[in-house]
Amino acid sequence: MSISVSEALRPARKPALIGVVAVVGIFVGVWINDTYFSDRTPVQPIEFSHRVHASDNEIPCQYCHIYASRSPSAGVPSVAKCMGCHTAVADARERPEVLKLAGYWDRQEPIPWVKVHDVPDFVHFTHKRHVLAGVQCQECHGPVQDMDRITRIAPMTMPWCVDCHTEREVENGRDCWTCHK
Amino acid sequence: MRSEVDMSNVLDKLREYSKPGYYDEFDYHWTMTIDLDRCTGCEACVVACQAENNLPIVGEERYAEAREIKWIRIERYWEGEFPDVKLNFIPMLCQHCDEAPCETACPVFATYHNQDGLNTQIYNRCIGTRTCAVYCPYEVRYFNWFTYTWDEPLEQQLNPDVSVREKGVMEKCTFCIQRIRMAKDNAKDDGRRRVRDGEVVPACVQSCPTEAMSFGDSNDPDSKVSQVMNSPRGYKVLEELNTVPSVIYLKKVHDDV
Numbered sequence: 001m002s003i004s005v006s007e008a009l010r011p012a013r014k015p016a017l018i019g020v021v022a023v024v025g026i027f028v029g030v031w032i033n034d035t036y037f038s039d040r041t042p043v044q045p046i047e048f049s050h051r052v053h054a055s056d057n058e059i060p061c062q063y064c065h066i067y068a069s070r071s072p073s074a075g076v077p078s079v080a081k082c083m084g085c086h087t088a089v090a091d092a093r094e095r096p097e098v099l100k101l102a103g104y105w106d107r108q109e110p111i112p113w114v115k116v117h118d119v120p121d122f123v124h125f126t127h128k129r130h131v132l133a134g135v136q137c138q139e140c141h142g143p144v145q146d147m148d149r150i151t152r153i154a155p156m157t158m159p160w161c162v163d164c165h166t167e168r169e170v171e172n173g174r175d176c177w178t179c180h181k
Numbered sequence: 182m183r184s185e186v187d188m189s190n191v192l193d194k195l196r197e198y199s200k201p202g203y204y205d206e207f208d209y210h211w212t213m214t215i216d217l218d219r220c221t222g223c224e225a226c227v228v229a230c231q232a233e234n235n236l237p238i239v240g241e242e243r244y245a246e247a248r249e250i251k252w253i254r255i256e257r258y259w260e261g262e263f264p265d266v267k268l269n270f271i272p273m274l275c276q277h278c279d280e281a282p283c284e285t286a287c288p289v290f291a292t293y294h295n296q297d298g299l300n301t302q303i304y305n306r307c308i309g310t311r312t313c314a315v316y317c318p319y320e321v322r323y324f325n326w327f328t329y330t331w332d333e334p335l336e337q338q339l340n341p342d343v344s345v346r347e348k349g350v351m352e353k354c355t356f357c358i359q360r361i362r363m364a365k366d367n368a369k370d371d372g373r374r375r376v377r378d379g380e381v382v383p384a385c386v387q388s389c390p391t392e393a394m395s396f397g398d399s400n401d402p403d404s405k406v407s408q409v410m411n412s413p414r415g416y417k418v419l420e421e422l423n424t425v426p427s428v429i430y431l432k433k434v435h436d437d438v
Contacts, residue, residue: 122305122344124359129366172208175295176303177358181344 040152042114047097047149054145061137061144068137072126076113079105116150117141124181139164207298209376210427211356212399213386214409215272217433219393222255222270226385226394230274233357233384235343237329250323252354253385269433272394274385275300275321275354276418276426283313283322291351297361298427302353309349318419322353356396357383378404399427 053059062068067075083105086098104111117140119125130140138144142153154160158179165173172178230236230253239249253274260267277300284292284300291306292313314322328348331339339345342359346352364380378397386394397406409415414432417425 124342124362126366129369132370172296176293176306177295177299177301177362180303180305181342181359 040116041149042116044114044149045112046100049148050144050150051146051148062131068127069131070128072128074127079109079111116152117154117156119156122180124179204294204296204298207400208296209398210298210400211277211361211381211396212298212406212410212427212429213274213356213383213394213396214406214415214429214431216393216409216431217269217271218414218431219391220255220270220272221391222257222268223390224255225388225390226253226272227251227255229384229388230354232338233340233343234355235339235345237325237331239327239329243326248324248326250325250352252321252323252352267435271418271430272385273319273321273418274428275356276319276424276428277354277356278424278426280423280425282316282318282422282424286312286316288312299356299358299361300353301355301358302351304344304346304350304352307350309351311351313351318422318424322351325350325352357381357385360384378406 053064054061064077064081065074066077067073079101082101086101101111131137140154142151144150161179162174165178170178230251231238234252236250236252243249253272256271256273258269258271260269277298279294279298281292281294281300284294287293287307288310289306289308291304291308292300292302295301309324311324314320314324325346325348330336340359342363360383361376361381364376368374368376368380376398378401381396383396386396395406395409397404399407399410401407409431410429412431414434415429416432417429420426
């Protein structure tokens with residue numbers, strides 16, 4: 001009397017099926033979480049569009065982010081900086097998003113922008129060194145000029161930093177204390 | 182049948198791997214000299230270090246448990262019998278040994294020797310086995326037994342260039358590596374590759390009222406520290422352990438000798 005392999009595996013079928021469904025479910029769940037619920041594309045207090053400013057109107061990055069080449073922080077422009085242009089631009093007080101900006105200006109409040117690109121407190125990062133070394137903004141921040149709402153493209157993780165330092169052969173670029181503090 | 186093992190190759194490998202940090206030559210070799218003849222034991226360096234490097238005030242109880250954290254401390258040595266006693270001070274800080282025993286001990290390579298001859302500690306990587314503190318003959322490694330907090334508004338005075346350490350992490354003197362990094366940064370802005378002598382001043386050296394300490398690159402023969410360290414009074418603490426410290430003390434001279 002003989003017994004087939006499929007017959008022998010019959011008791012294991014149900015657990016195996018459950019296992020496969022669970023694994024697929026985990027992957028789908030992670031994907032859904034990553035796509036729809038991640039903090040990579042937070043909703044900002046004003047629907048500011050980099051596409052309109054940087055691409056359509058061709059404003060250079062460092063016109064607004066003025067500290068990028070001389071400070072650790074690139075700098076978020078002040079409301080005054082925004083209003084400097086928007087009082088002069090013809091349709092300044094017509095569009096709803098610009099009206100929001102004008103509201104902040106009238107109340108003399110800073111705009112509570114949500115930070116998209118952040119590194120932990122134990123990381124020493126300076127925009128200055130990177131900008132002066134000729135790294136383009138888009139290499140880390142992605143095609144910002146094509147984004148309406150800013151999305152974080154880069155993973156901002158240590159291997160991501162180290163890979164670039166290795167590729168470009170940065171002097172002492174792989175020493176821990178170059179970036180850690 | 183196995184061929185004979187080439188022992189010379191093995192020894193070469195052993196020598197290579199047992200060298201902390203894998204550097205034969207250092208880019209800079211940061212060195213400190215401390216003139217004990219000038220040290221008055223005022224502890225200004227201790228306070229300066231505390232302010233610069235976000236060291237916690239552990240409090241009386243923790244201090245009694247010998248869990249204080251001071252990257253530099255003033256050790257007192259009494260000489261002679263009462264009433265004919267003399268008091269000697271030795272500021273003791275991480276010696277940044279070129280053959281550091283602590284570096285060989287760390288299971289996760291949280292402490293290592295970098296290209297500037299600094300014995301460095303990566304807080305994120307540290308898992309708190311405290312082996313390094315056991316191996317350190319100078320007892321200058323400090324363990325965070327607790328997460329210390331700063332009451333408002335004292336947290337505003339924390340140095341943003343130095344991370345605030347948490348519970349379970351070993352820490353020690355870094356020769357104010359954030360200032361070294363800043364000096365290198367400024368040098369790059371000026372289009373220089375090298376930092377000039379005197380541009381890097383750690384907090385303790387800066388605060389010393391009698392200028393007993395000096396700090397610089399001993400690879401540069403013209404630097405102040407290179408000249409001071411060749412003094413006939415110069416010695417290294419526990420030199421016989423072959424740790425090759427980067428801190429050179431200048432002996433105190435007694436007038437009655």
